[in-house]
Amino acid sequence: MNVMASQPSKTDSVVGAQGLGKTFGGGAVVALEDASFDIRPGSFVSLVGPSGCGKSTLLRLIAGLIERTSGNLQVHGKEVTDPRTDVGMMFQKATLLDWRTAVENVLLPTEVSRAVTKEDQKNAAELLRMVGLKDFLFAFPSQLSGGMQQRVALARLLQTGADVLLLDEPFGALDEFTRERLNVELMRIVKEVQATTLFVTHNIAEAIFLADQVFVMTPRPGRIAKIVDVPFDRPRPLSIQTSPEFNTLVAEVRDILGEDH
Amino acid sequence: MSVHDAIPMPEQRGGLSLRKRRLIIHASIFLGLIALWEICSRLGWLDPLFYPRPSSILHSFWLIYFQNANVWYHLYTTMVLVLAGFIGGSILGIGLGALVGFNAVIRRFLKPYVIVLEATPRIAVAPLLIAALGFGASSKIAIIVLVCFFAPFINTLSGVVNVNEERLELFRSLGASKMQTLRKLVLPDAVPVIMAGERLALTAALSGALVAEFIQRDKGIGSLILVYSRNLNMASAFACIFTLTILGFLIFRGMEWLDHRIAYWKNEAGMERVAAKRAAQMGDLNV
Amino acid sequence: MSDVSSPKAPGTADHLMFRILPHLVLFAVLLLIWEMAVRTGIITSIIIPAPSKIIGAIWELYVTKGTIYRHFFITFTEAVVGFAIGAGVAVTLAVCSALWDPFKRYVSPYAIVLNVTPGIALTPIIIAWFGYGMGSKIALAAVISFFPIFVNTLTGLIQRDEDREELFRSIGATDAQIFRKLRVPAALPLLFAGLKIGLTTALIGAVVAEFAQATDGVGVLMSRFSFQLNMAASLATLLSMTVIGLILFYSMEFLDDRIVFWRRESRGAAASRAKARAWKSRMGQ
Ligand SMILES: Nc1ncnc2c1ncn2[C@@H]1O[C@H](COP(=O)(O)OP(=O)(O)OP(=O)(O)O)[C@@H](O)[C@H]1O
Ligand SMILES: [Mg+2]
Numbered sequence: 001m002n003v004m005a006s007q008p009s010k011t012d013s014v015v016g017a018q019g020l021g022k023t024f025g026g027g028a029v030v031a032l033e034d035a036s037f038d039i040r041p042g043s044f045v046s047l048v049g050p051s052g053c054g055k056s057t058l059l060r061l062i063a064g065l066i067e068r069t070s071g072n073l074q075v076h077g078k079e080v081t082d083p084r085t086d087v088g089m090m091f092q093k094a095t096l097l098d099w100r101t102a103v104e105n106v107l108l109p110t111e112v113s114r115a116v117t118k119e120d121q122k123n124a125a126e127l128l129r130m131v132g133l134k135d136f137l138f139a140f141p142s143q144l145s146g147g148m149q150q151r152v153a154l155a156r157l158l159q160t161g162a163d164v165l166l167l168d169e170p171f172g173a174l175d176e177f178t179r180e181r182l183n184v185e186l187m188r189i190v191k192e193v194q195a196t197t198l199f200v201t202h203n204i205a206e207a208i209f210l211a212d213q214v215f216v217m218t219p220r221p222g223r224i225a226k227i228v229d230v231p232f233d234r235p236r237p238l239s240i241q242t243s244p245e246f247n248t249l250v251a252e253v254r255d256i257l258g259e260d261h
Numbered sequence: 262m263s264v265h266d267a268i269p270m271p272e273q274r275g276g277l278s279l280r281k282r283r284l285i286i287h288a289s290i291f292l293g294l295i296a297l298w299e300i301c302s303r304l305g306w307l308d309p310l311f312y313p314r315p316s317s318i319l320h321s322f323w324l325i326y327f328q329n330a331n332v333w334y335h336l337y338t339t340m341v342l343v344l345a346g347f348i349g350g351s352i353l354g355i356g357l358g359a360l361v362g363f364n365a366v367i368r369r370f371l372k373p374y375v376i377v378l379e380a381t382p383r384i385a386v387a388p389l390l391i392a393a394l395g396f397g398a399s400s401k402i403a404i405i406v407l408v409c410f411f412a413p414f415i416n417t418l419s420g421v422v423n424v425n426e427e428r429l430e431l432f433r434s435l436g437a438s439k440m441q442t443l444r445k446l447v448l449p450d451a452v453p454v455i456m457a458g459e460r461l462a463l464t465a466a467l468s469g470a471l472v473a474e475f476i477q478r479d480k481g482i483g484s485l486i487l488v489y490s491r492n493l494n495m496a497s498a499f500a501c502i503f504t505l506t507i508l509g510f511l512i513f514r515g516m517e518w519l520d521h522r523i524a525y526w527k528n529e530a531g532m533e534r535v536a537a538k539r540a541a542q543m544g545d546l547n548v
Numbered sequence: 549m550s551d552v553s554s555p556k557a558p559g560t561a562d563h564l565m566f567r568i569l570p571h572l573v574l575f576a577v578l579l580l581i582w583e584m585a586v587r588t589g590i591i592t593s594i595i596i597p598a599p600s601k602i603i604g605a606i607w608e609l610y611v612t613k614g615t616i617y618r619h620f621f622i623t624f625t626e627a628v629v630g631f632a633i634g635a636g637v638a639v640t641l642a643v644c645s646a647l648w649d650p651f652k653r654y655v656s657p658y659a660i661v662l663n664v665t666p667g668i669a670l671t672p673i674i675i676a677w678f679g680y681g682m683g684s685k686i687a688l689a690a691v692i693s694f695f696p697i698f699v700n701t702l703t704g705l706i707q708r709d710e711d712r713e714e715l716f717r718s719i720g721a722t723d724a725q726i727f728r729k730l731r732v733p734a735a736l737p738l739l740f741a742g743l744k745i746g747l748t749t750a751l752i753g754a755v756v757a758e759f760a761q762a763t764d765g766v767g768v769l770m771s772r773f774s775f776q777l778n779m780a781a782s783l784a785t786l787l788s789m790t791v792i793g794l795i796l797f798y799s800m801e802f803l804d805d806r807i808v809f810w811r812r813e814s815r816g817a818a819a820s821r822a823k824a825r826a827w828k829s830r831m832g833q
Contacts, residue, residue, distance in 0.1 A: 063434050082436070089434040095427045099449045099526045101539050103546070111445070112437045125546035137546065138536040140526050160435070283653065290654055311677055370574055380793030381786065382752045385767065388759065388774035389782050393595040468668040475671060475760050476771070483669070487760070490672035498676075502669055509664030 013038035014164060014196045015062060019071035022057050027069075030221035031057040035071070037215070037227060039196060044187070044234060046207035046214045047200045048253065054222025055200045059166045062198065063089045075164060085113060088162035092169040094149035096141040102128060102152045103137045109160040127155040130189060147171075147178040154186070158193060165190065165197045172202070180238070183210060187235045204253050209241055214249075216256045226256050313496035321500040332485065332504065339470050339481040342398065346405020347466040351459060354410040358417025358455075363443075368422070375415075383408050384472050391476055401473040401481075408469035409462040416458030420451025453524040460516045467509070597780040605780035606787065616769070616788055623754050623765040624792050626682055630689020631750035631796075635743060637690070638697035646705035647727070659698055667692035667753070671760045680761050689753035693746035700742025704735030740804040747796045755789065766792070 020035040032054035039045055047055045060066045061073060064083040073080045075087055088109070096105045106124040110116050125137055131151040133139075141149055150171060157165060167186075171179040187210055190197045201207050207214050214228040230249060232240060240246055277285075295315045301307045302314045309317070325332040361368050387404045394400035424447050432442045474483025482501055489498035525531030579599045585591045586598035597605075609616040641659075645652035671688055678684035709730070716726045758767025766789055773782035 065430060065433055083434050085436060087434075089431075091427055091431065093427055095425070095431045097428070097446070097449070099452075101536055103543065104539065108445070109435050112432075112435045112441055121543050122546050138540045140532045140536070142526065143532065287654065287657065370571065373571055377790055377794075380748075380797050381790040382748070382755050382793060384752055385755050385770060385786060385789050388771040389779065389786065392774035392777055392779070392782070464666070468666045471666060471668050471671075472756055472759065475756075486669060487672045490676045493676065495673065495676065498673055502665065502673070505669045506661055506665040509666060513664050 012040055013074075014041045014076060015039040015198070016074045016077075017071065018073075020058075020061065020068055020073050021070035022054070022061060022066065023069045032061070033221040033223045035224050037224065039198070039213075041196055042194050043212040044190065044197045044199065044210055046211035047198060047217060048202070048204055048207040048214055049217030049222075049225075049257065050219055051202075052222070053217040053219035055217060056168055057222065058217075059089065059168050059198060059200060062164070063087055063166055065089075085160065086162050087164045087166065088157045088160035089166040090153055090157045090168065090170050092172050094141070094146075094153040096149055096152055096156075098141050101138045101140055102133060102144070102155075105141070105152055106155045106159050108156060124155070124159055127158050128152070130158075131155050131185065147174050147182065150174060150182065154182075154189075158189070163193075163195050165195045167197065168200045169202070170199075179206075184235070184238065186210070191235055204250055204257075205241060208246065208249050208253065209236065209238075214253060216253050218257065228253060310493055311495060313499055317496040318499045318503070321494075321496040322503075325497055325500055332482070332501065335480055335482045335485045336504065336508075339467075339474065339483065342401050342405060342470045342473075342481065343463075343466045346402045346469065347409055347463050349402065350406040350409035350462055350466065351413050353406060354413030354458070354462065355417045355455060357410075358414045359421055359448075361414075362418045362421030368418075378411070379415075383411060384469060387469075387472055387476055391473070396477055396479065401470065401477065404473045405466050405469040409466040412461035412465065413455060413458040416454045417451060420454035421447055424450055453520075453527055456516075456520045456524055460513075460520070463512055463516055464509070467505075467512070594777060595779065597783065601780040602783050605778075605784040609781065609784050609788075616766070616785070619764055619766045619769050620788055620792065622682065623685075623751075623758065623767065623789075624795075626685040626754040626757075626765065627689055627747070627751040627792065627796065630686040630753060631693050631747055633686065634690035634693035634750060635697050635746055638694045638742075638746070639701055639739070642698050642701035642705060645702055646731070652702075652706075659695065663695045663699070667695070668756055671757055675757065675761050680763065685754045685757040685762065685765065688757040689750040692753045693750040696745040696749060697739075697742040700738045700745070701735060704738030705731055707734065709734060736808050740800070740808060744797060744800050744804070747800055748793065751789070751793055751796060 016038045018036050020032065021030070022032040023030050035058065047058065049055060057066070061068050062075065062080065064080050064087065068080075075084070097108070100108070103121065103124050106127060107116055107120060110120045110124075125134075128134065128137055128151075131154050133148060133151055133155070136144065136148065139148075141152070144152065150173075154170070157167075170186075171182050174182070183206060186199075199207075199210055201210075208228075208230055211230055212234065214230060215224050216226045216228060217223065218225045228249065231245070298307070298312075299315050302309050302312065313321075361371055384404075386407055390403045390407070391400045394403055428446055428450070429442070432446055437445070470481065471483035471486075474481040475487055478484050478487060482505065486498050486501045489495070489501065521528050521531055525535050582591075583599050586596065641655065645655060667688070670691060674687045674691070675684045678687050712730055713726060716730055721729070754765070755767040755770075758765040759771055762768045766785055770782055770785045770789075773779075773785060
């Protein structure tokens with residue numbers, strides 16, 4: 001292992017990457033190239049960029065779902081090889097199990113690692129209350145709206161107890177109002193549980209609004225074109241989006257992305 | 262007729278509701294057909310030797326169920342066969358389907374044989390099996406197993422193979438073992454499809470039993486129909502057929518009920534029932 | 549396009565050979581094991597004949613004696629004619645039901661009764677009615693192939709696509725035009741699914757009626773060989789039923805592909821989009 005590259009990860013980075021790359025089809029498709037970054041504990045990182053720029057690929061690499069083809073990647077200073085319990089992932093679709101009630105869906109991660117206790121059940125119920133579903137503990141997925149299903153998926157993600165949360169366009173399929181409300185809640189919740197969060201979105205304003213750092217990515221080949229720091233404190237009010245500083249950041253990101261956005 | 266009568270009145274409260282009116286139309290069509298049949302027969306337009314009168318079918322019902330009471334034994338024999346064959350075929354079909362579904366190599370090499378098997382009328386193997394296993398219950402059950410194993414097999418296979426990619430990814434991200442993925446994802450996910458296969462299988466089992474009995478001509482409702490038709494006792498043959506209609510209807514309803522119980526998340530009542538059960542199991546979840 | 553000429557491109561003869569070869573090898577090995585098992589007496593050969601015996605029987609049936617062809621033709625005709633009648637009645641009734649609500653309401657109970665009754669049970673009665681010849685086989689084939697076709701066609705026709713219907717109305721289409729240009733094409737995939745099931749069922753009807761009472765047809769041949777304990781010939785006959793089944797199924801599949809072409813189109817389109825994407829990302833490299 002490259003000693004110099006892994007050095008910073010030992011100190012203050014939760015997720016660290018050095019020259020990370022992923023190709024598909026024996027090198028025919030470069031999904032991600034030469035990504036290097038260090039993510040501080042408890043920080044919120046947004047990944048923004050056009051379709052095909054490797055956002056999902058980066059997340060799936062960190063989750064240990066796919067193997068990298070070059071470079072290094074550590075979570076909590078340990079090389080990523082397999083899916084692990086300190087990293088949790090949430091997808092664009094809720095991917096709930098139809099035959100389980102909301103609580104049982106939230107309990108799935110616990111069930112997979114050990115026997116479920118009364119405490120776990122209470123914790124799951126508490127998480128569902130936290131995402132605003134206290135009256136739907138025993139509802140089945142088909143009885144919930146899209147937004148509610150996504151909240152259950154969020155509760156399930158939190159139930160994993162992971163302190164690195166990966167969210168791949170989690171609210172992308174929802175309407176504008178629901179999405180905005182869920183974004184505000186998400187910001188509050190991840191602050192509360194002190195998780196390090198990577199959040200994928202197509203929306204520049206959303207990316208900036210939520211994050212401490214924005215990874216601006218460009219396609220063909222997929223790479224991180226720039227890491228933009230967002231200087232506001234979290235959580236923030238929605239009204240910050242109309243401030244001039246905010247709009248300068250939006251313009252900056254849009255500039256990097258070029259005519260695609 | 263007054264003008265008012267011509268105006269449709271769907272919200273009519275008094276008098277006959279729409280439902281009652283329809284029921285009456287249904288009944289009159291049915292009774293009309295029966296009467297027409299009876300009259301045609303009595304006028305000599307339909308040969309009662311081949312096309313028995315409704316009244317004589319009714320009489321035959323009374324004969325075979327009560328006076329001679331011979332149908333019970335045959336009905337019982339057939340039902341036992343059907344159940345035995347259905348259970349055997351289901352176990353074989355679901356088991357093989359799961360095995361093949363989980364193993365891509367077996368699946369690949371089995372595919373041509375499945376295509377061939379699908380195109381063959383499986384009931385056609387009946388004489389072969391009877392010749393090989395001899396007359397009696399064992400060859401009949403073998404025939405039923407063979408005709409009814411295919412639907413559960415194919416459905417289990419496709420249910421297991423067509424697992425949602427995203428859910429699989431979720432299980433992988435949770436670090437679930439192969440066994441956990443199987444028990445908590447793949448099998449429950451396949452249940453509705455498997456149940457659909459089971460419905461087809463039970464119907465096929467009944468047909469298989471009948472064919473086996475036609476060939477063996479010893480006992481069972483199939484042999485009874487055959488004997489009655491041979492003797493041109495068509496009224497009794499029809500009474501047996503309508504018995505099978507009732508049986509078929511009960512089977513249909515029974516499987517529907519079972520389906521609703523097992524694939525409970527596909528219907529409102531089932532979800533309510535299980536939700537209440539879970540709530541009771543977990544008790545107080547307040548911290 | 550450089551990748552088209554590459555030797556691994558799908559669809560070329562090399563590729564096909566490469567795919568089929570393992571299957572052939574496995575098949576040959578299985579036959580060999582089977583043959584050995586019978587020859588060494590591990591399997592008693594009365595019940596399960598050796599493959600060589602079966603091949604011999606096929607040779608005799610199809611080449612030296614040629615007995616099979618007449619029976620093959622008879623059963624094939626029974627199944628196809630029965631299917632045509634069953635399908636004709638089923639589609640007509642389904643269309644009437646779809647067009648005219650009262651018809652559907654007052655006819656469907658009888659269709660349901662017919663569905664829950666195992667059609668096979670009618671075999672002896674139909675033979676009494678239509679005699680020992682081909683008529684009874686055709687009738688049984690028609691009766692039992694009726695329901696799957698009827699129910700599929702009706703389901704296809706009564707499913708309503710409100711958005712598209714509104715679009716048709718907005719451009720001033722009449723009810724008849726909506727039926728012809730929207731509802732019928734939308735029902736076709738299900739209709740064909742029903743027809744495919746119906747064909748298989750018709751063949752079963754023909755064969756079962758032959759078992760019960762007949763002088764000609766592969767069903768007769770099959771039971772005759774079986775009860776003579778001539779298992780090799782019996783299996784060879786069974787194989788001819790498979791052939792009939794395959795011919796019927798694939799001719800319907802062919803029609804399906806031709807007539808319901810948009811399904812294949814969309815599959816093709818998805819594939820071509822995926823290809824285009826891969827191509828683009830390679831170009832950008
Ligand atoms: N399993 C795979 N096999 C082959 N190519 C893949 C695979 N997964 C992703 N790719 C390719 O890698 C590139 C990056 O894909 P990725 O899914 O990471 O993009 P994305 O930024 O998440 O896009 P989107 O915003 O559309 O979700 C794309 O060109 C894609 O076609
Ligand atoms: Mg993506």
